[in-house]
Each structure stands twice: as C-alpha cells, then as structure tokens.
Amino acid sequence: MTQSNRFLSLLCTLLFCSFSVHTNAADEPQYRQLPRTQTTPGGVVILDLGSTDSTSPTATYNEVPVAVVRTTAGWRAMIGIPLSAKPGPHSVEVTRYDGSVELKTFEVDLKAYPEQHLTIENKRKVNPNDEDMVRIRRDRTDIANAKRYRHPTILSTRLDIPVEGIRSSSFGSRRILNKQPRQPHGGMDIAAASGTPVYAPGDAIVVESGDYFFSGKCLFLGHGAGLQTFYAHLSKIHVKPGDIIKRGQLIAEVGATGRVTGAHLHWSVGLNRTWVDPELFLATTE
Numbered sequence: 619m620t621q622s623n624r625f626l627s628l629l630c631t632l633l634f635c636s637f638s639v640h641t642n643a644a645d646e647p648q649y650r651q652l653p654r655t656q657t658t659p660g661g662v663v664i665l666d667l668g669s670t671d672s673t674s675p676t677a678t679y680n681e682v683p684v685a686v687v688r689t690t691a692g693w694r695a696m697i698g699i700p701l702s703a704k705p706g707p708h709s710v711e712v713t714r715y716d717g718s719v720e721l722k723t724f725e726v727d728l729k730a731y732p733e734q735h736l737t738i739e740n741k742r743k744v745n746p747n748d749e750d751m752v753r754i755r756r757d758r759t760d761i762a763n764a765k766r767y768r769h770p771t772i773l774s775t776r777l778d779i780p781v782e783g784i785r786s787s788s789f790g791s792r793r794i795l796n797k798q799p800r801q802p803h804g805g806m807d808i809a810a811a812s813g814t815p816v817y818a819p820g821d822a823i824v825v826e827s828g829d830y831f832f833s834g835k836c837l838f839l840g841h842g843a844g845l846q847t848f849y850a851h852l853s854k855i856h857v858k859p860g861d862i863i864k865r866g867q868l869i870a871e872v873g874a875t876g877r878v879t880g881a882h883l884h885w886s887v888g889l890n891r892t893w894v895d896p897e898l899f900l901a902t903t904e
C-alpha cells in the first residue's frame with residue numbers, strides 16, 4: 619500500500635473510531651491511570667493544568683503537541699523527556715480554550731545511563747554500505763512520519779507488558795556496537811523465542827508496519843494523543859495499518875529480523891515523538 623493510500627484508509631478508520639470510543643462511559647479518560655513520573659532524560663513528567671477548564675487545554679513542548687489527559691483531579695499534561703535533554707529548567711506552552719497562553723516550567727534532573735557493549739556478527743548492520751544507506755534514509759522518513767501520527771482520542775495510558783520473556787533494563791544505555799558508539803537504546807528488550815506471541819499492551823490503532831534495515835519487521839501502534847508503542851525484530855505481523863485493536867489482542871510474533879544478537883522483542887514507548895522508559899507505563903512494576 620502506498621503512503622497516501624495508507625493514510626487515507628487510516629483516516630477512514632479514524633472517523634469510525636472517534637465515534638465508538640465515546641459510547642462507553644467506563645472508558646472515559648478520567649478513569650485512566652497515568653504513568654509514573656521520572657524527571658530525567660528518557661522519563662515522563664506530569665504537569666497539573668488545573669481543573670477549571672471545561673474544554674481540554676492544549677500544550678506543546680519543544681513545539682511538539684503533548685498529551686493532555688482528563689483525570690478526576692483535573693487536566694494533566696503527560697510529557698516525554700528526550701534522552702538528549704539537558705538537565706535544568708524546561709518549559710511547556712499551555713493554551714487555554716479562551717486563547718490565553720501560559721508557560722509552565724519543570725526541572726530535568728541528571729541521569730547517567732550505563733554503557734552497553736554488544737557484538738553484532740553481521741558487520742554491515744553496524745557499518746552499512748552505500749546501497750544500505752539508501753534504504754536506511756527511506757526507513758528514517760517512514761519512521762519519522764509514523765512518529766508524527768497522533769490519534770485525537772486517548773485510547774490507553776496504562777500499558778501491559780506485550781510479551782512474556784526476560785526483560786532487560788537497558789533503556790537509555792549508551793550503546794557501543796563492535797567497539798563503535800551508536801545512538802542510546804530507545805526501548806526495552808524482552809528476550810523470547812522466535813514465534814512467541816506479542817499482544818497489544820492497550821487499546822490502539824495500527825499506525826504503520828514496515829521491514830527496516832535496523833528494526834527488521836516492525837509495527838507502530840497509536841494509543842492516542844501522541845502516546846505510541848513500537849515493536850521491532852518481529853518474525854510475523856498479524857495486523858495492518860488502520861486496524862483498531864483491543865488490549866490483549868495478538869498483534870505479532872517475536873523474531874530476529876534486522877540488527878540483533880538473537881531473538882527478542884524490542885519494545886519502545888513514545889510520547890510527543892520521543893522515546894521514554896517503557897517501565898514507567900507498566901502497572902505491575904510498582
């Protein structure tokens with residue numbers, strides 16, 4: 619399917635979706651649990667936007683819209699802090715329904731993530747050739763487009779672990795592949811055999827699927843308001859862009875496609891187009 623066809627079909631599905639999610643009162647956003655906060659690079663900040671507005675305020679951080687959630691205590695902005703964020707004060711621009719704008723600030727604390735050394739057998743996956751670079755650039759455009767997608771209605775804010783397996787706590791680690799420094803690790807790796815089922819961690823819409831040089835077969839889910847999850851190195855994908863899926867639904871199978879040292883699921887959680895620590899969204903960890 620071409621990019622434009624895919625987005626058209628996505629739009630059609632969205633129209634249906636925005637009606638259906640409002641019919642169930644028990645599913646209304648004020649009952650949703652928010653992630654745990656961690657005010658460091660790769661963490662999540664929850665900002666109190668007050669309770670007086672009858673219509674949702676909007677907010678932007680680094681000029682990207684952030685998720686605003688209604689809770690029983692009022693409006694809350696749920697902000698992802700990039701791994702590259704500098705410690706110190708950061709600000710969010712909040713716009714009220716009446717058009718008034720205010721700046722709210724929060725503090726980002728220092729966090730030193732550990733170094734992780736890995737050996738990749740397939741040398742081209744660390745030092746791609748010219749032909750690979752053409753594909754990698756195309757993959758990056760696809761990934762950037764998928765990350766920009768923002769479903770208007772919040773479908774889930776608390777997430778379940780998508781696969782049973784051995785979890786690494788390597789989110790944020792500074793990766794050294796075959797002795798060469800690379801981007802920090804933007805997700806959680808869960809070791810499991812090829813073919814192990816991967817389940818949707820919350821209600822979602824399927825935003826994109828692809829087969830990329832580094833990520834292998836992969837899938838993007840949108841959980842609403844810019845909360846996204848990403849699944850990489852899959853062997854099989856059971857859903858397609860535009861599908862509306864429920865928490866616990868089979869979406870894919872673990873594999874070893876792309877740049878890997880063995881079969882595992884790479885699972886990322888994104889807010890406002892930035893990867894944050896998936897642990898913060900899991901109810902079972904605290």
Ligand SMILES: [Zn+2]
Nearest residue numbers: 805806807884
């Ligand atoms: Zn990974």
